[in-house]
Amino acid sequence: MEASQLLNRRQLSELDFGKMPRPIYDANPEWIRLYELAWKIAFKNVEVPENPEWLPQMSCITGSGKIWQWDSCFMTLFSRYSNGTVSALNNLDNLYRLQRADGYISMTYVVNTGLEAYGERVNPPIYAWVEFEHYKYTGDRDRLARIYPILKKYFMWLKCNRRRVNGLYYFEDTGSTGMDNSPRSGYPASNLSGSDVCFIDLSCQQQLSARNLAAIAEAIGETKDIVLFNAEADELSRLINHYCWSERTGFYYDCFTRCSNAERHNFLSCKTAAAFWTIISGAANEDQRRSLVKHLLDPDEFCTLHPVPSLSSGDPNYSPSGSYWLGGVWAPINYMIIRGLSENKYQDLAREIAVKHLSAMSSIMQNPMYGGIWEAYAPEYIRPSTDKDGCNVRDNFVGWSGLGPIAMLIETIIGLSFDAASNTISWRITDSGRSGLENICFNGKRISLVCEGLKEGEPGGEARVRIESDGKINLRIVICNAASRMASVTLDAGRHELTV
Template sequence: MEMKLSNIEKHHLLPRGMYFNKKSYEDVPLLSFEEARSSLPKPIYEQRPDYLECYWKAWEIAYRNLHVPTEESGFVSNFIDAAFNQDVFLWDTVFITMFCNLANPYIPGIRSLDNFYCKQFDDGEIPREMVRETGKDFLPWVNYDRMPLHSYFHNHYGHRKLFQTAKPAFEEMFQPNLGRTVGVPPYLTLDNLNHPIMAWAELESFKHTGDVARLELVYEPNLRYYDALKYHLQNHFGLYVTDWASMDNNPRNRYLGSGVDISCEMVLLARNLIDIAKVLIDHCVSRGDNEQAAIYASQIEELEEEASQLTETINRMMWNDEVGFYFDVQDSGEQTSVKTIAAFWSLLAGVATKEQAEKLAHWLNDPATFNRVHRVPVCAADEEGYDPRGGYWRGSVWAPTNTMVIRGLENYGYDDLAREIALNHLNNVVQVFKDTDTIWENYPPDSIDSGNADKTDFVGWSGIAPILYLIEHAIGIKGDARSNELIWQLTPGQGTIGCDRYWFAGKTLNLLATPQGDGSYRIVVSSDAPITLKVKLDNNEVVHEIMGSFEFII
């Protein structure tokens, strides 16, 4: 007698990963921290030994969270895990890759995303949470009965249930929220379809590695993911729906709605795909593949039109000119009034005009809202429900959202403010590390301690501050593999600083800046391959082509 499969069993048998051209496990052996340490970048900061202690502690914790996938999981690459629970998370993994880029050959950072691409469905959906050992989707987020789009979180998530009164659009189905008919229901619930930011992570990695082959590998999965979210999540306003979007208990959630974060992230994804396609066009032309180059060019044209249209809609419906801020939009089409960090995705996505960016930067400098003792809280301090002790997503400071804000500010030329926020976060993380001997998942905005956070040794995304911010913002070193250029921004009064074994674009450099007593620095640098070095100090800028050892004064 033929056995009848349940819907859950049928779901587990669905074909996956058809757009990702890596079908089985392949990777290099994992290194332990002790084995890798002599190859990892070695920062030098004579005045701040506490920076260095926290830096090495962060790497040590990160190496505890490396995994070779089980055969059962079907994962195809070694990976680093957030160590949040027994699952792997897309959102967490994206941000972990950003500090792992600095040690790309020695740790499975960006390759960790392979295990999400290889689980992509035929319609392009990619789950944001999977069980680490089995590779199966986190079951509550699976739409195994193929109902119209809906949110499990708002219906069943116990102590995190957010609504004081009934909200039929959430308590029943999300599809009425769309205001349009979707013929084929999604494989996943809305809880599992948010934060399309993998292409951003891929471009961050590419800037550091110059690995065009990886862009070729990940372009189609990200394009199909874009199409899936456009089909399932875009509503009749032309915006994108969300429920809690990884901001579990944020005060905004009771009004969602169309999310300013997911809507801006879709613009970001479109523009990331455009940037990747442009790189791939050059690569195709160089090898004489004009046919594929023409396909990419056609996709660019379509993506540019859609990004432009969505940008116009966001600015028309979500920007409040009187307040000078972006807000989520309720089902009625009215804006909410809750100021959250979600608005700053508009900077990263290039949605904001120059004038709008200036107003957003003003909010980041406002002590009554986002410029707290520890920057930047995820909810403005003057909002009802703000928790000065953190309260998870009611006010905490998180490395991922800070990184989004910093990169967004850099897009608009607010480099000084970006660095100020990065150093504030770095200094506070390091101080709390000195006080508690650990690195926390999140931090309170109004005091320099661990607040009411409960997850320790969280590296995890919290490695961003002691690793990435230290090298890129405190020491001031940032490589750009696309132009084969290393930029070193020095700051007067730092003392002796530098970095040995700085790796990018397949090159390894040693860099040392020693103050000379007259405000100048002696720069000693060595590189094992040709590189353009640009050093900046105050209003001075010196550019040298480096191969081997070289020294100069600036």
């Protein structure tokens, strides 16, 4: 049975933490409290639609009667760690069921009717990325085979209907980007032409989709499509760098064009966090990534008290309190940046951003004035972000704000990554104290991993690691201390103790 089917009406009565993965992180116990709170809110926010054709789904805004595309995708990236207790895959399956015959999927639907909520608008198309990420954890190749035709049709619809003549992509307006009031184009637009803008993020998201569609095609044996989608990714990389990269400022921008295929287009000269999609998509080369990192570390741009602001602090529209997408710190943007950095040899910076993000979230959770988990956060204050009208954003937002307390804690702080195809868990151990994750459901096996810490009196010394698994696994461990050691082992089912 697919994980998306595990969430049913009988399971909605209570959340059993005994079934969940149990993180261990002695360096900051409050982050464990934040992790547990995120799951409690996520579980509370599950809705069972009255329409019997709809599966129970995770909701970012309970009671709204709507389902959003990119919220659902990002919720999948942390709900895969729930051991099937709560899953945003139901959200994706609800959306896939509404796909038109020509391949189109709307950004938002009304649940009871299945009608588009805001007309023919798209959202960041990251289905292929999150589906392949889910596969890397679960090894569910049958699901990949089932959803691949859906994702391929959606990619091709976007290619046929949301490209300028120069080959770059456009959203209808900034509302469709998800960055609602960002100063990137008209919002809300009087028509759906995208204000003559080529949006850097949509082109990168299509490149990321193409790369993951090629990987899915390889995993399920659709060999003829591997070359097709790799070529799509390579061509988008060329176009993004030709039209959107500024050598003078070392940054990527949206650009203006509509019916012209001119050699050069004018940049839309506000610096937004959308530019960092070029790292995870693969558009940015090593030198360009190095330049983007400088912008991330610049206190006059993206290095704020609570990073990463959605808009550069040097922009005249920037708001230190957030004002939604005029500087607000958003979990999906931080997660995207952290993953891109981690996959491109900037693990230390990725971890630094994750630490600051979780520290701010934890402080706000403990502050009696606020408490809870919020939709977005202020970049220059330890408080929730303000919205477009100056009020606080939504609370109890899990929702994609669960990415920090759950996915970032597991992947970036504890340091675990998964590859079901090779049956391998990679573990980057950074802290000297006790850390790990117990009761993982990886690739059909139940696994616990605990590092008992470095040997006493040896700050650059060996780490003691305890592993328990009910099946054979490959384990790769990297100890990130002065000694900087690595070990790769194959372990049979049972209990094991290693010294690395």
